[in-house]
Amino acid sequence: MSQIIRVKPTQDGTYTVYRGxxxxxxxxxxxxxxxxxxxxxxxxxxxxxxxx
Numbered sequence: 801m802s803q804i805i806r807v808k809p810t811q812d813g814t815y816t817v818y819r820g821x822x823x824x825x826x827x828x829x830x831x832x833x834x835x836x837x838x839x840x841x842x843x844x845x846x847x848x849x850x851x852x
Contacts, residue, residue, distance in 0.1 A: 805840050807833045 803820030807830075810816055815833035816826040817840075825836060 805837050807837050 803822075806818045808816050808818065809830075810826065814827045815830050817824045817828070817833050817836050819840070824840075825833075828836065
């Protein structure tokens with residue numbers, strides 16, 4: 801089970817992206833944070849590719 805990815809605003813007007821309780825990146829604009837969140841979610845949906 802993967803951890804929840806969240807975007808939270810900060811008091812200085814920037815945004816921080818979290819996975820579970822772990823802070824991944826901070827100081828982003830809202831658009832940057834949402835794009836980062838979407839790319840993480842997309843990567844989690846990809847099936848593992850085995851190497852043969």
